[in-house]
Amino acid sequence: MELKLPERIDRERWARMLTGGRGEAGERETLLMDECEKMLFDAARPKGTYAFSDDLSFEGKSIRRHLEGCTAAVLMAATLGRAVDDRLMRLEVRDLAAGVVYDTGASLLAEQVCDIFEEEIRARVEEEGRYMTGRFSPGYGDMPLTQQRKLMQALDAERRIGLTLSESGLMIPLKSITAVCGTSDRPVTGSLATCDECALRSECELRKAGKTCADK
Amino acid sequence: MLINDGKVRLLDGGMGTMLQRSGAVIPDVPEVLNIEAPEVVENVHRQYIEAGSDIVYTNTFGVNRFKTEGSGYTVDELVKGAVRCAKNACGERAKAALDIGPLGKMLEPAGTLSFEEAYDAFAEIVKSGAAEGPELIVIETMTDLYEMKAAVLAAVENSDLPVICSMSFEKDGRTFTGCSIEAMAATLEGLGVSAVGINCSLGPDEILPLAKRLREATDLPTFFKPNAGLPDPATGEYNISAEEFTEIMKSYLELEPMFIGGCCGTDPDFIRGLRRIADEDAAQGACEKNKEERTRPVRICSATKVVTFDHTVVCGERLNPTGKKRLKQALLDGDMNYVLKQAILQDEEGAEMLDINVGVPGIDEVSVLPKVVKAVQTVTNLPLQIDSSNAAAVEAALRVYNGKAIINSVNGEKASMEKILPLAKKYGACVIGLTLDEDGIPESTEKRIEVAEKILDEAERIGVPREDVIIDCLTLTASAQQEGVRQTLNAIRQVKERFGNRTALGVSNISFGLPSRPLVNKTFLVMALECGLDMPIIDPGNDEMMAAVATFEMLVARDKNAVKYIEKYSDYEVGRTSSAAASEAKSEGGQTADEGSVFYTIEKGLEEETALATRELLKEHDELEIVNDWLIPALDKIGKGFETGKIFLPQMIQAATAAQAGFEVIKESMNASGGEQISLGKVIIATVKGDVHDIGKNIVKVIMENYGFDMIDLGKDVPPEDIVKAMIDNDADIVGLSALMTTTLPSMEETIRQVKAVKPEAKILAGGAVLTEDYAKTIGADYYCKDAMKAVEAAKDAVGAAQ
Structure with a gap:
């Protein structure tokens, strides 16, 4: 199905990503963000698919804890589409600085599209009087990236939204997300991964600064 | 069946x-x-x-x-x-x-x-x-x-x-x-x-x-x-x-x-x-179904763009190295970035398709032509014209072309038709038919029409749709064969009248040996368009020529209500060339001496201005001085700003790109004077096999290039064997590797293993989002490079170690 785009790309987060969290975007960055936002909205053809599943057997402590108390799961996949990648390849040659800004903005846009998609699914789940946790993606906490394959197969994501997985486990188109949400008859919130099981705990800049990735 | x-x-x-x-x-x-x-x-x-x-x-x-x-x-x-x-x-x-x-x-x-x-x-x-x-x-x-x-x-x-x-x-x-x-x-x-x-x-x-x-x-x-x-x-x-x-x-x-x-x-x-x-x-029954006769349109395409020959289609000529030193050098060096930039620029300038020719002595067209076609179709969706006299190269390129291409070209010689037309048939390509044969270019119109007819008949016999042959009646040089100009124009007219086929023409040959060539080119272009030229092969960067085409389209009422013409040329100042316009625009900005300095233009990320400022400096200083006293210090200043958090990545890249324009001027000047190029050493750089995230590597490449390293960029998803081969072929001692995903780190490790097995003294620079200092050491990298500036430091250190 076609997914909705947000009104705008979150400028505050975008600027933070571009400046490594060190400061506010200057005039030049703002100009580039304006340009890239236009290009991204022009190129993006966001598509998504989801399915209900009784299978809660995923690899990783953190995802299992996230699904505690849940009786079923929603599997989801979303992508901004191929044209976003095509434009990036061109920008990298034409204007590398714009390429960097565009690339970051595209990742953010994929997140935002997925946020909206998740809320749509949540509304449908809640209509049935059920509850749903937030989404949890392979690669987060200690859930291996290889679990992407399982999600994509269950979702028939190649046929439905044109999402493929390369031999080395890259999702192509690049700006794509797969995720799992738990559902239950009783209220559930899910729990975020903690630094303890995170694969990146030793070098995480946020952690060094005394923060976690939950502090947006 | x-x-x-x-x-x-x-x-x-x-x-x-x-x-x-x-x-x-x-x-x-x-x-x-x-x-x-x-x-x-x-x-x-x-x-x-x-x-x-x-x-x-x-x-x-x-x-x-x-x-x-x-x-x-x-x-x-x-x-x-x-x-x-x-x-x-x-x-x-x-x-x-x-x-x-x-x-x-x-x-x-x-x-x-x-x-x-x-x-x-x-x-x-x-x-x-x-x-x-x-x-x-x-x-x-x-x-x-x-x-x-x-x-x-x-x-x-x-x-x-x-x-x-x-x-x-x-x-x-x-x-x-x-x-x-x-x-x-x-x-x-x-x-x-x-x-x-x-x-x-x-x-x-x-x-x-x-x-x-x-x-x-x-x-x-x-x-x-x-x-x-x-x-x-x-x-x-x-x-x-x-x-x-x-x-x-x-x-x-x-x-x-x-x-x-x-x-x-x-x-x-x-x-x-x-x-x-x-x-x-x-x-x-089928009785009520009436088949209406349709004229089959002549079309070429990429996967996402179809061009129909129902109007004047400008074919960009700039990816043909004949008479173009810089492109020749880029092709010999395997500098794909320059080639791709020319493709993108021609697209932006309004070309609807691009000619691709890699005919430079010393280049193996059979392997390079398909490589360039593959690369160009990653950055533009314009349909391509495969231009080579080597049939094997044409076939190799047609194979990997994604869409319906044009072959440039076949002619009336028996051998040419036997080799080229079957390729047009097999790969479904259009083909340019040159009106010359064993006896050379016929002088008379009538003879050229005979050759055209011979090619059309042979194409049809082999199974290439007759209309898919685009006839090129050949431009002769006016300074040498003044009477021949009229013959070319007459031939175009007759091809249209007698066969109805589309026509192509390389235009600028007309003015060879004459002063003020643009005048001759433009006048001839308009004459040819009026005679029925459909596909001029020209430089789309030439505003005057593009304006002539757009004006012609408006005057013959193909540009309905002059919509495109008005959109594009409302503010056009007739008689002004684009470079004059550019320099004037600059002076309008109230430029002071200080603002023209290389320090200023690099910091502001201004490419053209940096090139201009560097040219100014060359009047009074030698190349090495400019590099050491201006360009590098300007970059260092930016680099420091980046490290202290005053300047962010996009600005640093803009500065590096601007500096590149300055270095390009230095390079030209040294080439002209036959001086030695400044190089700190050769560095092979690649994104490892399995990974297609290329942007980090590209940033490092640009910045290292600025600091005087000779960068050999192998691109993304590069197998270890190719990296080893490039290292040996180029006699390089430094290899830079990038991997963005945890899943592609093993590929980096394997690459390092293979490099070290062949050349234990080679120094490996490694970087990428998920890589850490410890992990880089574990898999055998000599330097962990957190960012581009660290890569420069590491490479300098590696060069020192090697000497």
Whole structure:
């Protein structure tokens, strides 16, 4: 199905990503963000698919804890589409600085599209009087990236939204997300991964600064 | 052969749901049933044949070396088993179509599967399947035209069976990868397939308007196999009944398809419905169907852009090294970035297609031409003209071209026609026909027309559509053969009058040896356009020439209501060249001396201004001085700002790009004076195999280049063997590697192992988002580079260590 785009790309987060969290975007960055936002909205053809599943057997402590108390799961996949990648390849040659800004903005846009998609699914789940946790993606906490394959197969994501997985486990188109949400008859919130099981705990800049990735 | 008697034949319906309904246990790879429970598969085929299918698809949609790996059976076993199941069920009543689906891996450039690997995977299926005697091959549910082309070539080169092809489109008439219906039709028509169609993705209601577009776009037979409506997103259930489906499919019969059938969610009830309406249609007879004569349009395309020759089509000439020193050097150095930038610029300047020629002494065209074609199609969707006198190079490039290309060129010599025209036929390309032959360029108009006719007749005889030959009547130099100009123009006029073919012309040769060449070029261009020139091959960066074309289009009323003309030229100042305009714009900004300094222009990221400022400096200083006292200190200042958090990545890259323009000026000056190039050392740089995130590596490359390293960029998804080879070929001691994903770190490790095995003293610089200092050391990297500035430091250190 076609997914909705947000009104705008979150400028505050975008600027933070571009400046490594060190400061506010200057005039030049703002100009580039304006340009890239236009290009991204022009190129993006966001598509998504989801399915209900009784299978809660995923690899990783953190995802299992996230699904505690849940009786079923929603599997989801979303992508901004191929044209976003095509434009990036061109920008990298034409204007590398714009390429960097565009690339970051595209990742953010994929997140935002997925946020909206998740809320749509949540509304449908809640209509049935059920509850749903937030989404949890392979690669987060200690859930291996290889679990992407399982999600994509269950979702028939190649046929439905044109999402493929390369031999080395890259999702192509690049700006794509797969995720799992738990559902239950009783209220559930899910729990975020903690630094303890995170694969990146030793070098995480946020952690060094005394923060976690939950502090947006 | 397929019978095309105007009667619609029936395909089958969905396979997956029917297998589930059979009650059999469905393995992870359902095609395993072809061997373990053939009776189940045969039974599905039989049900469809009894419902009225004339053709059934073998149960091989998901069979290929990637998808069925680990199923316990080889591709050969699964395919042969499937064809046997279908043949057994068919008997004399129906025909078996060997079914080929997508590989499930994205092809280059977006993905990591090469065109050649895709071809091999398809060829494997075709060879196994053809051995069991199916009546035809169907390639279906494709969304990538490039993958479709690999499959079609594999099918026609490895069997004698008729091939029919269908792709899956979204409501906007494009596939997931952006391929349009018209681009599919134009490309597949030329590859010799028997029918083109649309299947899956949507229901019959949504596909109907797309089906009409396909009918308009091609003279080939068509076929349609829609889903049973649209699926519920959560449950996957389709929303249309067999009755509704049948009712809607009646409208398809007016399009006179060769075949109809159903895809996902359809079952024998749907086919029974189709049988009923097909029989009713046949009973009505074909008498009321009147075929209208259509003139076939001349079209070329990439996967996402179709160009129709119904107006003046500007072909960009700048990717032809004849007389272009900088491009020659770039091709010899393998500097793809320069080549690609020229492609992008010509696109932005308004070219509608690009000529690609790599003919430089010392270059192996057979390997370089396809490489450049592959690279150019990653950055622009303009259709390409493959320009070479080497037939093997032309074929290699046509093979990997994604769309319908033009070959430049064939001429009236027997040998040329024998070599080139069969290539145009096989790959479905248009071809430029030069009006010269064994006796050279004929002086008279009449002789040139004779040669043109000879080429057209021969093309037709071989099976290249006559209209797909674009005649080039050849521009002679006015300074040498003044009378010849009139002959060229007359010849164009006569080609149009007598044959109606499209014409092409390289324009700028006219002014060779004359002063003020632009005047001559522009006047001649307009004269030729008036005589019927359709495709001028010119430099789209020349505003005056582009303006002449746009004005001509307006005056001959092809640019209706002068919409394009007014949009583009409302603020145009006649007589002003673009470079004059650029320098004037600068002075309007109230530039002070300080603002013109290299420090200022680099900090502000101004490319052209940095080049200008560097040229100014060259008047009083030598190259080395400028590099050491201006360019490098300016970069250092930016680098410090970046490290202290005053300057951010985008600005640093802009500064580096601007500095590059300065270094380019220095390079030219040194080339001119024959001086030695400044190089701190050669560095091989690549994104490792399996990874396509290229941007980090590209940043490092630009910045290291600024600091005087000779960067040899191998691109992304580069196998370890290629990196080792480049290191040896270039005698480089430093290798920079990038990997962005945890899943591609092992690939980095393997690359380091291979590099060190061959050259233990080589220094490895490693970087990438998930890499850490510790991990980099563990896998054998000599330097961990957190960012581009660290890479510069590391490389300097490595050079010091080596000396």
